[in-house]
Amino acid sequence: xxxxxxxxxxxxxxxxxxxxxxxxxxxxxxxxxxxxxxxxxxxxxxxxxxxxxxxxxxxxxxxxxxxxxxxxxxxxxxxxxxxxxxxxxxxxxxxxxxxxxxxxxxxxxxxxxxxxxxxxxxxxxxxxxxxxxxxxxxxxxxxxxxxxxxxxxxxxxxxxxxxxxxxxxxxxxxxxxxxxxxxxxxxxxxxxxxxxxxxxxxxxxxxxxxxxxxxxxxxxxxxxxxxxxxxxxxxxxxxxxxxxxxxxxxxxxxxxxxxxxxxxxxxxxxxxxxxxxxxxxxxxxxxxxxxxxxxxxxxxxxxxxxxxxxxxxxxxxxxxxxxxxxxxxxxxxxxxxxxxxxxxxxxxxxxxxxxxxxxxxxxxxxxxxxxxxxxxxxxxxxxxxxxxxxxxxxxxxxxxxxxxxxxxxxxxxxxxxxxxxxxxxxxxxxxxxxxxxxxxxxxxxxxxxxxxxxxxxxxxxxxxxxxxxxxxxxxxxxxxxxxxxxxxxxxxxxxxxxxxxxxxxxxxxxxxxxxxxxxxxxxxxxxxxxxxxxxxxxxxxxxxxxxxxxxxxxxxxxxxxxxxxxxxxxx
Numbered sequence: 001x002x003x004x005x006x007x008x009x010x011x012x013x014x015x016x017x018x019x020x021x022x023x024x025x026x027x028x029x030x031x032x033x034x035x036x037x038x039x040x041x042x043x044x045x046x047x048x049x050x051x052x053x054x055x056x057x058x059x060x061x062x063x064x065x066x067x068x069x070x071x072x073x074x075x076x077x078x079x080x081x082x083x084x085x086x087x088x089x090x091x092x093x094x095x096x097x098x099x100x101x102x103x104x105x106x107x108x109x110x111x112x113x114x115x116x117x118x119x120x121x122x123x124x125x126x127x128x129x130x131x132x133x134x135x136x137x138x139x140x141x142x143x144x145x146x147x148x149x150x151x152x153x154x155x156x157x158x159x160x161x162x163x164x165x166x167x168x169x170x171x172x173x174x175x176x177x178x179x180x181x182x183x184x185x186x187x188x189x190x191x192x193x194x195x196x197x198x199x200x201x202x203x204x205x206x207x208x209x210x211x212x213x214x215x216x217x218x219x220x221x222x223x224x225x226x227x228x229x230x231x232x233x234x235x236x237x238x239x240x241x242x243x244x245x246x247x248x249x250x251x252x253x254x255x256x257x258x259x260x261x262x263x264x265x266x267x268x269x270x271x272x273x274x275x276x277x278x279x280x281x282x283x284x285x286x287x288x289x290x291x292x293x294x295x296x297x298x299x300x301x302x303x304x305x306x307x308x309x310x311x312x313x314x315x316x317x318x319x320x321x322x323x324x325x326x327x328x329x330x331x332x333x334x335x336x337x338x339x340x341x342x343x344x345x346x347x348x349x350x351x352x353x354x355x356x357x358x359x360x361x362x363x364x365x366x367x368x369x370x371x372x373x374x375x376x377x378x379x380x381x382x383x384x385x386x387x388x389x390x391x392x393x394x395x396x397x398x399x400x401x402x403x404x405x406x407x408x409x410x411x412x413x414x415x416x417x418x419x420x421x422x423x424x425x426x427x428x429x430x431x432x433x434x435x436x437x438x439x440x441x442x443x444x445x446x447x448x449x450x451x452x453x454x455x456x457x458x459x460x461x462x463x464x465x466x467x468x469x470x471x472x473x474x475x476x477x478x479x480x481x482x483x484x485x486x487x488x489x490x491x492x493x494x495x496x497x498x499x500x501x502x503x504x505x506x507x508x509x510x511x512x513x514x515x516x517x518x519x520x521x522x523x524x525x526x527x528x529x530x531x532x533x534x535x536x537x538x539x540x541x542x543x544x545x546x547x548x549x550x551x552x553x554x555x556x557x558x559x560x561x562x563x564x565x566x567x568x569x570x571x
Contacts, residue, residue, distance in 0.1 A: 011138075011286040012078060016273060019128035020244075021078045023140065023267025024056045024104045025290055028078045036106075037074040039089050040065055046073065054290070056104050061095070070095045072106050075120060082128075084120035084246055091117045093247060093265065100142050100264040101208040102292035108247045110160050110260025111144055111353065118260050119161075119248030125241055129272025130165055132172045132191050132215075132237035136275045137163060138283055139211045140266035140291055142335075146203045147185040148177045148262065149352040159188070160261040162211075163268075164249045165241035172241040174249065175213055177204050177261065185350075189213060189220050191235035197222075199229045203348040203382045206334055207297045208266070210284045216274035223284070225298035244270070266291055296344045303345040303570050304386040306379065307334045308371045308484070309499075310397030311353045332550065333395075336559035343570050348382060350374070356399045358472070358480030372480045375487040389493035391569050393562065394484060395530070398504045398548055401434075401511055402472025410467050412437060412459040416445070418467065419452040427453060427469055434507040435459070435467040441510045444469070468507070474515035478522070485525050495569050497562070498522065500531035503539035505547045526565055533561050 012021040012028035021027040024035065034048040035056055047064045050057050061070070071092035075084040086092040098105045108118050141162065148160040159179055165172035171192025178188035178198060187199040199222045212223035221230045243250070246268065247261040267287065275283070288295050296302060334349040356370045371379070371394070383390045411420035412435070424447050431444045433453075437460040445454045459465075485496045500516040503509060516531050530536050535543040535557045543554030550558065 009286050011267075011283050011290065012269060014279070014282050014286060016271065016275075016279070018079055018269040019130070019272050020080070020082055020125070020270040021268070022075045022084060023078075024100075024106060024265075025267065026051050026054045026078070027267060027269065031078040033078070034076055036072050036076060036095075038064065038070040038095060039073050039092065040068050040070055041089065042066075042068040058104055061104070062097070065096065072120075075106070077122075082122050082125055084122050084244075086120045091119065093118050093120070098264060100140065100266040100291065103140075103266050103290075105142065105264035105266060107264055108160075108261040110248070110258055111149060111262030115158075115255045115258040116260070117248060117252055117254045117258055119246055119252070121243060121245045121250075123243040125244055126167075128241065128270060130172065130241040130270065131272075132167075132195075132235040132239045133217045134272070134274050135165070135173060135213075135215050135241075136271040136273065136280065137175070137213045138269045138280065138287070139163075140208065140268075140287055140293070141211055142208045142264035142266075143177055143185075143204050143206055144263040144335075145185070145350065145352045146206060146348040147350045147352055148179040149354070158257050159259055160263075161245070161249045161252070161259050162247065162261050164245040166243045166245065166250050167239040167241050169239055171250075172237070172239050173215065173235070176259070177263070187211070187213075187222050187224070189215075189222065189231075191237050191239075193235075193237065195233070195235040195237070197231035199224070202227060202229070202385055203346075205298060206347040206349045207338060208264070208291065208293050209298065210287045210291075210293060210295065212280050212284060214274050214280060223280070225284070225288075225293075225295040227298040294344050297346050299344075299346075300385050300387045302386075303343060303388055304383065304390040305337070305341070305345050305347045305566065306383065306390060306392045306488075307337075307347070307349045307351050307395070308355075308374075308379065308392065309351045309357055309395040310355055310399045311351050332555035333558045333562075336556050337562060337566070340559050340563035340566075341570065342567050345570065346386075350379070351395065354399060356402075357394060357396045357484060358400060358402075358477050370480075371484045375484050379488060380491055383488060383491040383494055386493070389495070389569070390488075390491065391495055391497060391566055392488045393497045393499070393566075394481060394525075395499040396477065396481070396501050396515075398501075398508055398512075400472070400477045400480075400501070400515075401508055402470040402477075407466050407468055410435070410465055411463070412465050413462045414459060416454050416456070416458055417448075417452065418455060418459070419449075420464075421451045421453070421467075424450055424453055428471075431469045431471055432473065432511060433467055433469055434511065435465050436507050437461055437465055438467075438507070439510060441474075441514050470511075474511060474518060477515055478518040481519065482522065482524070489524065496525040497528055497565055498525045499528045499562075502531055502536055502550070526569070528562060528565055530558060530561060533557070536561070
């Protein structure tokens, strides 16, 4: 479509006037109030943050936070007084230095380890005129992944709600970053009942986007930038919205099915009418320019970059320099890579928490997606959307070791014998054995008794230790990588990049080293030796937040390493 140049128009000044508008930039020229209220968790203090010109007053924000994580307890409505509020500081979205395009992002963490509740709400909005059949919502967002998941759930079970309109009697309309086995994510609109429409044949892209949802009484249309899909029906409900939830649902509960959004948020505008295509295009164009969003990334005639494998190298970036226990979201390498490539590209990320390249063995691991299974039914259809070329980055991590549940206390004797085990009931000959004082790749030779095993190599010294076991071998994982490579490169114009696995806890390192030897000797893909790259080769070190996860510096370093390879392929 034609994009009209209009450099200084505020999106909320464009007719018709929205019922609601809020964000991290000024959306309405006449608005003279603050943007938000931020709570500093370190100092237990709150501060109203305004605008400096057209943009958020980041100088005041950064001075107030002093590298702490801020939480946005109120996001102010720039049209009226229908502010989005979260009274519980532990459930408010966060804000630090993370960007969304050229503006500051508010971060939602529904895909975190714990499935944390995160979101705002506002009530008393019946005057907006939002009904189950007629409404328009326009947002500036950046999803953290293309297949929603938090580590307490599995894809197809959980989904991330971006907004939820509720009325008397139940849901009016809700939008999810949905995850379904066999589909690499999709935007889903539902009325909580019979009507449900899934934008399923194109992935939820990781780039900053302007997302538009219009229900006009006959169909629901979703625009991901200028990429458009429409349903052939609408909700049959006659229901008016009286409250709105952003980033979560009225029914959200913490845990594996929290259904809270995970990603960056820049702006939201709501209309109690169905905007015409032309009206919506004018508003999107204003938002593209105000946020400096390249709307061309959604076009099929650009390159596609698809990141798969394991969330350990791809995500889980802490938002502060130190790692505070559990990571607070998936804002890592995949995010950094976008700013390091030199052409518009659609970026999709399926390296979600707990994901693997190969299936975890029965009796071990967790019920998460594996790329060998997903590639033919879910990844390939998205690759085929590209009319130009695709680059698939396969980056595994410790999830692919297939470590089974349970850490067993044991005794070693500087021999092949490990005894003092509480039970050997789940152990079989041929399983791999991991322990801090086993420095060669070792397997169980025999299960000698309910408390003793014999392994293939001698342990270093005697004493109490802890062991873990796995049925997965480096050869099995490498075969899985080769399988994924073959599947994706069968799509015309697709090139695979395979990264060596990054250093991990010492117990696993001999297994990882063996896998990396196979990766370095493989064929059919571009090999990036991330495991030996300066900074990434040292764990513990500044590039690592803990024994298993990269720090913000580590994610940036990995993206910088990958960028020249990606740029060389984008010709």
